[in-house]
Amino acid sequence: xxxxxxxxxxxxxxxxxxxxxxxxxxxxxxxxxxxxxxxxxxxxxxxxxxxxxxxxxxxxxxxxxxxxxxxxxxxxxxxxxxxxxxxxxxxxxxxxxxxxxxxxxxxxxxxxxxxxxxxxxxxxxxxxxxxxxxxxxxxxxxxxxxxxxxxxxxxxxxxxxxxxxxxxxxxxxxxxxxxxxxxxxxxxxxxxxxxxxxxxxxxxxxxxxxxxxxxxxxxxxxxxxxxxxxxxxxxxxxxxxxxxxxxxxxxxxxxxxxxxxxxxxxxxxxxxxxxxxxxxxxxxxxxxxxxxxxxxxxxxxxxxxxxxxxxxxxxxxxxxxxxxxxxxxxxxxxxxxxxxxxxxxxxxxxxxxxxxxxxxxxxxxxxxxxxxxxxxxxxxxxxxxxxxxxxxxxxxxxxxxxx
Amino acid sequence: xxxxxxxxxxxxxxxxxxxxxxxxxxxxxxxxxxxxxxxxxxxxxxxxxxxxxxxxxxxxxxxxxxxxxxxxxxxxxxxxxxxxxxxxxxxxxxxxxxxxxxxxxxxxxxxxxxxxxxxxxxxxxxxxxxxxxxxxxxxxxxxxxxxxxxxxxxxxxxxxxxxxxxxxxxxxxxxxxxxxxxxxxxxxxxxxxxxxxxxxxxxxxxxxxxxxxxxxxxxxxxxxxxxxxxxxxx
Numbered sequence: 001x002x003x004x005x006x007x008x009x010x011x012x013x014x015x016x017x018x019x020x021x022x023x024x025x026x027x028x029x030x031x032x033x034x035x036x037x038x039x040x041x042x043x044x045x046x047x048x049x050x051x052x053x054x055x056x057x058x059x060x061x062x063x064x065x066x067x068x069x070x071x072x073x074x075x076x077x078x079x080x081x082x083x084x085x086x087x088x089x090x091x092x093x094x095x096x097x098x099x100x101x102x103x104x105x106x107x108x109x110x111x112x113x114x115x116x117x118x119x120x121x122x123x124x125x126x127x128x129x130x131x132x133x134x135x136x137x138x139x140x141x142x143x144x145x146x147x148x149x150x151x152x153x154x155x156x157x158x159x160x161x162x163x164x165x166x167x168x169x170x171x172x173x174x175x176x177x178x179x180x181x182x183x184x185x186x187x188x189x190x191x192x193x194x195x196x197x198x199x200x201x202x203x204x205x206x207x208x209x210x211x212x213x214x215x216x217x218x219x220x221x222x223x224x225x226x227x228x229x230x231x232x233x234x235x236x237x238x239x240x241x242x243x244x245x246x247x248x249x250x251x252x253x254x255x256x257x258x259x260x261x262x263x264x265x266x267x268x269x270x271x272x273x274x275x276x277x278x279x280x281x282x283x284x285x286x287x288x289x290x291x292x293x294x295x296x297x298x299x300x301x302x303x304x305x306x307x308x309x310x311x312x313x314x315x316x317x318x319x320x321x322x323x324x325x326x327x328x329x330x331x332x333x334x335x336x337x338x339x340x341x342x343x344x345x346x347x348x349x350x351x352x353x354x355x356x357x358x359x360x361x362x363x364x365x366x367x368x369x370x371x372x373x374x375x376x377x378x379x380x381x382x383x384x385x386x387x388x389x390x391x392x393x394x395x396x397x398x399x400x401x402x403x
Numbered sequence: 404x405x406x407x408x409x410x411x412x413x414x415x416x417x418x419x420x421x422x423x424x425x426x427x428x429x430x431x432x433x434x435x436x437x438x439x440x441x442x443x444x445x446x447x448x449x450x451x452x453x454x455x456x457x458x459x460x461x462x463x464x465x466x467x468x469x470x471x472x473x474x475x476x477x478x479x480x481x482x483x484x485x486x487x488x489x490x491x492x493x494x495x496x497x498x499x500x501x502x503x504x505x506x507x508x509x510x511x512x513x514x515x516x517x518x519x520x521x522x523x524x525x526x527x528x529x530x531x532x533x534x535x536x537x538x539x540x541x542x543x544x545x546x547x548x549x550x551x552x553x554x555x556x557x558x559x560x561x562x563x564x565x566x567x568x569x570x571x572x573x574x575x576x577x578x579x580x581x582x583x584x585x586x587x588x589x590x591x592x593x594x595x596x597x598x599x600x601x602x603x604x605x606x607x608x609x610x611x612x613x614x615x616x617x618x619x620x621x622x623x624x625x626x627x628x629x630x631x632x633x634x635x636x637x
Contacts, residue, residue, distance in 0.1 A: 002512055009500035012541075314496040317457055318557070319485020319513040321478050396484070397457040399496055400448050400569050 006332050017336050020300050024340025024376055027293040029347040032372035033355065034282040036364050041275045044208070049097045049268070050165070050201030052134030052232055055088070056264035057242050058096055061227045065255030070223050071150060073253055077229060078126065080252060084245065086237035091132040092221055093230045094124040095205045096264070100271045102205030107172060107216070109183075111190040118171045120164070120214040121204030125230075126221050130163070130199065132232045138166060140181035140197030143219040147196075153224035156189060163197040167213035193218075207271050228260075238263060293376075294383040297337075301329065301387035312391050313398025322392040329388035330381060337380035341373040348372060404565065404596050405431040405454060410463035412449050412619075423449040424460070425619040431598065433564070436591040438607040439600045441616030447600045448569060450616065454598060455488050455567045456480045468564075485513050489558030489595075493570040495550045497542040497557075503529060504538040507557045514561060528556040532586065548579030555586060559595075566590065568599040572606065584609065 010017050061077065063070050074092050081090035095102030103124075106117030123129070127145045130137060140163070149159040162185070164172075169180035177198040184192045202215040221227075229249075233241050246261050269276070305312070312325060320328075352364040412424040424446045431437060439447045452458035453465065456472060465472050468487065475483065484490075497506050507528055511521045529535040532552035534545075542550050551571060558566055568587065572580035584606060591597050599610065607613040615623040 005501055005505045005508070005512075008502070008505065009498070012500045310496065311498055314490075314492070314498075315509060315513075316481065317455065317484060317490050317496075318510040319481055319561075321481040321513070323478075324481075324513055395458070396481075397452045399457065399490065399492060400452055 002328060002331065003335075006328070006335060010332070010335060016300055016304070017339070020296055020336055021340035021343060023293050023296050024337055024380065025343035025347050027289045028341055028344030028372045028376045029351050030289055031286050031375070032344075032348040032368050033351055033364065034286050035372070036352075036368050037361075038279050038282050040362065041279050045272045045275055047203070047212075048201065049203040050133075050135060050199070051097055051264065053264040053268065055233045055235060055238055056133070056230060057233070057238055057245075058093075058228055058230045058260065058262060058264070058267070059246060059249065059258055060260040061229065061249065061253075061256050061258055063225050063256040068253075068255035070225060070227060071221075073256065074126070074221060074227050076252065077227075077249060080248060081229065081231055081245065084241065084248065086234050086241050087245075088232040088234055089128050089132040090229055090231045091129040092126040092227050093129060094222055094228065095121075096228070096230070096267055097133075097203045097205060097215075098207050098271050099205050099267045100207065104204065105216075106188055107168070107185040107193075109172060109185060111186045111192065113186070114188065117188065118168065118214065119211045120168050120216050121206075121209075121212075123202070123215065123217045124220040124222050125217055127219070129217060129219075129230075130197075132230050133202070134232060135202055136200040137163075137197050138200050139169075139178045140195070142197060143217075147219040148221060149219060150221045150223065153222050158187060158191055158193060159219045160192075160194060161196045161219060162193045163199060163217045164195055165202050165213060165215045166198055166200055168216060169195070169198050171214060207275075290379055294379055297333065297380050297383040298387060300336075301333065301384045302390075304332075305329070305387050305391045309394055310398055310401075312394045313396055313401075316394065316396035317399040325392040325394070326388045329384060329391055333380050333384040333388075334377065337377050340380075341376050344376065345369050345373060404433045404435070404468060405429070405598075406464075406466040407454075408464045410453065410465060411461045412446070412453065412458070413461045422619050424453070427463070427619075427621060429614070429621065431596060434591070434594055434596055435612065436588070436597045436610045437599070438610040438613045439598065439616060440602065440604065440607045440613060441622070445616040446619040447616050451567050451569050451598065451600050455490060456484050481513075485510055485561065487564055489561065489563035489566040491551070491554050491558050491566065491568040491571045493573040495542070495547075495554045495574075497550055497553060499542055502539050502541055503534060503545075503553050503556075506542065506553060507560050510557065510561045524560050524562075525556075528560040529553070531559070532556045546579070547575050548582060551575060551579075551583050552586065555583070555590075559590065564596060566595050566597045568597065570600055570602065572601070572603065580606070 061073065063073065078090055078092065081087055103122050104119060105122050106119050108117045127143060127148050130142050147159060147161050166177045169177045172185060173180050173183065180195050180198055183195050185195060186192055204212045204215050206212065231245060242261060246258055250258055315325065348369055355361045356363055407427055407429045410424055410427040414421040414423055427450065439450060441447050453460050504525055507525045508521055511524060526535055529538055532555055534549060534552055542553065572583050575583060587597060601607055613625045614621055
């Protein structure tokens with residue numbers, strides 16, 4: 001291999017080499033960090049929420065008539081919904097998981113201990129909420145109908161029992177979920193709440209919230225003029241039942257309007273839309289940068305080959321086979337790209353440190369760096385194959401031509 | 404060493420056919436020093452290209468060392484050039500980005516020779532042309548005559564049996580050209596067969612045989628010396 005002569009020749013033509021190496025380094029820096037961000041977002045978007053998303057939809061009922069009685073309407077609506085063929089169960093709830101809208105609070109193990117409060121999302125849900133959401137109870141018991149507290153929005157007094165997620169139980173008690181059952185936890189107002197059950201998972205409403213796995217379900221129906229019904233259907237029944245349910249509820253009570261008829265899947269998609277759009281934009285940026293870099297490499301290779309046509313002819317005359325010429329330019333490209341990816345590795349790490357310090361992003365996994373180097377080296381080789389093959393086809397007779 | 408029989412070379416485009424060589428038949432014996440002369444466009448360089456396996460021909464037979472080279476692949480021709488033929492070009496054709504050592508090294512690398520042997524050969528070749536002390540210099544730091552000496556060292560480093568020189572003194576002043584000719588003469592004296600294209604009749608007169616090309620044919624073949632070794636068909 002002609003490593004030494006190629007390196008010495010490159011060092012005598014630094015400008016083109018430096019420009020392409022810088023372009024490769026810059027591309028690698030952006031690509032490595034962009035791919036990392038894409039993967040991070042992808043992992044976030046792929047996390048399960050803990051509920052039976054495929055078979056859940058929700059609809060909001062907003063009373064407006066003078067004779068509208070929200071409490072009666074809820075009881076009547078839930079009866080109708082649960083009796084509808086194809087509906088597995090239904091409940092009323094204040095917020096939808098990963099919907100970007102909901103309530104949170106903090107819990108402590110001692111009353112008034114605000115310093116050690118563990119943040120948690122709170123769901124106020126009616127009877128049969130666990131079955132409706134499809135949550136898995138891993139310790140304790142479900143709510144009884146008699147546990148449900150119906151209260152006005154102005155009341156700050158919660159029901160006396162709560163079901164929490166395993167993540168919240170482990171944060172609060174630093175022990176397994178079973179040991180949380182029967183224990184009391186305290187709201188910021190100092191009210192004691194008894195943990196009667198633990199579910200495996202229920203995400204909070206905010207997808208990017210660091211404490212998203214901490215959730216608590218209170219058996220409460222808050223009367224505030226607006227009720228969100230969560231309906232779980234049998235598999236494959238959702239599309240048929242959504243318009244039917246809307247029509248049935250509309251016909252049953254003309255003192256209210258119905259809004260926000262949506263599937264859980266739509267709600268999730270809406271919540272992650274920015275992440276999804278950002279991911280697509282990053283893919284476009286990556287593809288564009290790779291294309292531009294590849295074109296830069298092709299341009300440099302073509303320029304370099306055209307400048308050295310007579311040299312290539314001379315090399316062929318002196319005994320270089322076509323394969324030797326091809327290898328020469330591939331090796332030359334590996335060396336230029338090698339300088340670029342080494343600089344790119346340093347720049348990628350530096351840029352990631354900047355992102356970590358400025359935007360509180362997680363540190364990049366180490367394997368992204370060698371993977372990025374490999375990809376850019378491969379892009380360089382693929383880009384230069386065409387021009388190198390053209391160089392290899394230069395006739396040896398060119399050595400004796402005067403131009 | 405070299406035997407061409409009825410070699411023709413026609414360059415074809417969509418509109419025209421150019422007959423660069425018409426029925427060239429020539430024998431060159433081992434150790435000969437032949438010069439090729441003729442006006443511009445008479446086919447001298449085309450002949451040299453074919454002799455050096457740089458170019459294919461249209462018709463005829465070419466035996467190099469008894470081997471019919473017509474059927475050789477591009478790869479085999481490259482190997483044959485590397486092992487048996489040395490080239491000296493009018494404009495030297497040195498690699499401007501490589502120092503003298505690396506320039507002379509080029510044909511040896513294609514031979515797959517080990518580093519130590521290459522170094523030994525390169526230094527001997529550069530020494531033989533008086534430029535060993537400047538092996539780290541770039542071609543641009545040398546005079547024209549010195550560059551041609553480097554090119555000669557590069558042609559000789561693989562110890563070819565057959566040296567083709569395309570107007571090797573064409574870009575040199577008369578004093579420098581004289582030095583290069585003396586060098587070629589000594590190389591021939593050492594047993595290497597040389598075919599040299601030149602415009603200069605005085606240089607042609609110093610070879611054992613001069614072949615004059617005209618319009619793609621051998622117009623004249625003069626045995627100048629050592630006639631017993633030579634045979635020319637015109």
